[in-house]
Amino acid sequence: xxxxxxxxxxxxxLADRVLVFAPHADDEVFGCGGTLAFHTERGDxxxxxxxxxxxxxxxxxxxxDIARTRRAESLxxxxxxxxxxxxxxxxxxxxxxxxFDAAANEGPLVATLLAELRAFQPKLVYxxxxxxxHPDHRALSAALLVAAxxxxxxxxxxxxxxxxxxxxxxxxxxxxxxxLAAKKRRAVERFESQLAYHDLVxxxxxxxxxxxxxxxxxxxxQVEAFLVLDPARGAAYRAASExxxxxxxxxxxxxxxxxxxxxxxxxxxxxxxxxxxxxxxxPLAATAVISVWNRKEELRANLEGLRAQTRPFADVVVxxxxxxxxxxxxxxxxxxxxxxxxxxxxxxxxxxxxxVGFASVTTPLLAILDDDVVLPPEWLEKCVARLAQEPPTTxxxxxxVVEPEMPDSYKNAPSVNTERYxxxxxxxxxLARTDALREAGWYDEYLFIYxxxxxxxxxxxxxxxxxxxxxxxxxxxxxxxxxxxxxxSLYYHARNAWITMLKYAPLGDLLRMPWxxxxxxxxxxxxxxxxxxxxxxxxxxxxxxxxxxxxGSFWILIKASFGVLRALPHVWRHRxxxxxxxxxxxxx
Numbered sequence: 001x002x003x004x005x006x007x008x009x010x011x012x013x014l015a016d017r018v019l020v021f022a023p024h025a026d027d028e029v030f031g032c033g034g035t036l037a038f039h040t041e042r043g044d045x046x047x048x049x050x051x052x053x054x055x056x057x058x059x060x061x062x063x064x065d066i067a068r069t070r071r072a073e074s075l076x077x078x079x080x081x082x083x084x085x086x087x088x089x090x091x092x093x094x095x096x097x098x099x100f101d102a103a104a105n106e107g108p109l110v111a112t113l114l115a116e117l118r119a120f121q122p123k124l125v126y127x128x129x130x131x132x133x134h135p136d137h138r139a140l141s142a143a144l145l146v147a148a149x150x151x152x153x154x155x156x157x158x159x160x161x162x163x164x165x166x167x168x169x170x171x172x173x174x175x176x177x178x179x180l181a182a183k184k185r186r187a188v189e190r191f192e193s194q195l196a197y198h199d200l201v202x203x204x205x206x207x208x209x210x211x212x213x214x215x216x217x218x219x220x221x222q223v224e225a226f227l228v229l230d231p232a233r234g235a236a237y238r239a240a241s242e243x244x245x246x247x248x249x250x251x252x253x254x255x256x257x258x259x260x261x262x263x264x265x266x267x268x269x270x271x272x273x274x275x276x277x278x279x280x281x282x283p284l285a286a287t288a289v290i291s292v293w294n295r296k297e298e299l300r301a302n303l304e305g306l307r308a309q310t311r312p313f314a315d316v317v318v319x320x321x322x323x324x325x326x327x328x329x330x331x332x333x334x335x336x337x338x339x340x341x342x343x344x345x346x347x348x349x350x351x352x353x354x355x356v357g358f359a360s361v362t363t364p365l366l367a368i369l370d371d372d373v374v375l376p377p378e379w380l381e382k383c384v385a386r387l388a389q390e391p392p393t394t395x396x397x398x399x400x401v402v403e404p405e406m407p408d409s410y411k412n413a414p415s416v417n418t419e420r421y422x423x424x425x426x427x428x429x430x431l432a433r434t435d436a437l438r439e440a441g442w443y444d445e446y447l448f449i450y451x452x453x454x455x456x457x458x459x460x461x462x463x464x465x466x467x468x469x470x471x472x473x474x475x476x477x478x479x480x481x482x483x484x485x486x487x488x489s490l491y492y493h494a495r496n497a498w499i500t501m502l503k504y505a506p507l508g509d510l511l512r513m514p515w516x517x518x519x520x521x522x523x524x525x526x527x528x529x530x531x532x533x534x535x536x537x538x539x540x541x542x543x544x545x546x547x548x549x550x551x552g553s554f555w556i557l558i559k560a561s562f563g564v565l566r567a568l569p570h571v572w573r574h575r576x577x578x579x580x581x582x583x584x585x586x587x588x
Contacts, residue, residue: 034177040082429475
């Protein structure tokens with residue numbers, strides 16, 4: 001059992017009495033079955049408490065007594081893991097929230113959890129996280145945070161480990177369960193009544209395998225992830241999470257009210273264990289995705305802006321590219337509602353780190369945000385309202401970006417302040433349809449950094465989608481106006497512009513490219529930008545100045561040319577000329 005986060009070794013640092021709370025019979029195996037097998041192997045006393053009766057787990061009525069069947073299956077699964085101490089509390093399946101008064105932090109559910117804590121006296125407690133899709137899971141999580149904080153006065157060393165079942169928890173620790181994978185599989189196979197409706201074995205193993213995406217050890221192919229939390233911070237975690245997720249614990253909740261919930265849990269669907277359905281998906285729920293590297297204070301301002309949104313984000317994902325300035329530690333300590341992904345090293349390009357974040361999104365919409373932007377409070381509310389007026393073929397809403405040193409002639413130009421369909425988008429502040437970006441294949445990771453927005457837009461255009469410039473809301477970007485100066489920036493901008501055009505530009509436009517480079521970059525030097533004549537959102541702003549002012553720019557461009565030659569096999573494999581009317585060359 002090994003952690004993949006700094007300062008966390010194996011489970012030897014944990015106490016030996018382990019109490020597990022599960023909303024339904026099977027959740028304890030899906031969420032932490034491999035870890036429980038480790039505890040029992042080590043000889044730790046383990047007790048599992050199932051809160052609901054499981055009566056909603058047989059929609060077709062295949063079992064004469066589904067509650068009894070599921071209880072027997074849970075005991076059989078526990079035997080596979082070495083767990084024999086079980087308690088079944090029999091709250092009504094699908095109605096656990098009715099036993100918890102979220103406003104008063106009281107109710108039968110809290111009393112039951114507190115009684116179990118005091119009777120068993122654990123030092124380590126497992127339970128579901130707050131961002132679960134099923135309302136029973138979320139109700140248990142919120143009630144457990146209340147009970148654990150009260151019990152902490154009696155057991156100061158208490159530690160909470162929150163797991164994910166049908167939504168990934170905002171994990172800060174992962175345990176390698178590869179050696180114990182066969183035990184977990186056998187335990188899942190014991191839930192035959194649920195296997196009648198779902199391929200739970202394959203789904204569970206897929207979740208555990210997906211958690212290894214950034215683990216470079218090829219011998220590790222299954223992990224379980226947890227948010228390890230001091231109960232003293234439970235209230236802060238709950239407040240921050242509910243601020244993003246909206247009110248998710250009313251006593252009654254009509255599935256038809258999903259649209260009014262707005263920021264309800266992303267992708268609300270049936271639980272993995274076949275329990276009763278929750279509310280329908282909010283088609284306008286959005287996840288913010290941020291890639292960051294060594295920008296702690298900039299990211300703090302960004303996340304504060306997200307917390308202040310008049311329409312909260314359903315989820316926030318921060319992908320940290322192995323920062324060394326304490327960025328990840330800041331997120332973990334001050335923003336427990338954020339799903340933090342730590343890359344194992346800083347060798348990954350922005351295209352890949354953003355893709356890691358994109359791939360984790362479960363909401364219909366996602367916001368693509370640079371780490372150094374600040375959104376006004378109405379940003380998401382206005383973007384969602386505008387995108388809702390567009391047909392499904394509008395894949396991206398690109399907002400107006402305001403940056404330091406931006407000339408008034410550019411900022412006030414009609415081409416920047418008029419709604420129009422474009423051939424690219426601003427990757428520092430845009431709202432997109434998740435499925436459209438997934439269909440197009442996210443960013444091209446071969447590009448590494450820069451130019452990836454135009455490249456992705458070309459694939460969107462080829463699939464019939466469009467990108468709308470929306471100046472109705474502004475994104476404040478701390479990066480100074482224009483192409484970032486420096487050798488690295490010039491190399492990737494020059495190389496990637498040619499790679500993208502070789503992939504997607506029709507032959508006639510390709511033949512025009514050398515002439516445009518000479519006349520609009522080398523000779524004119526990008527002066528049209530200062531005049532406010534730019535007709536596209538990104539790609540060439542200040543490239544002429546970068547060529548003139550970067551030391552050794554001639555050799556950098558030669559190196560970029562060789563980079564293009566090396567990319568020709570990649571270009572050939574992905575060559576697909578764009579015929580859509582919205583397509584433009586980057587220097588048009």
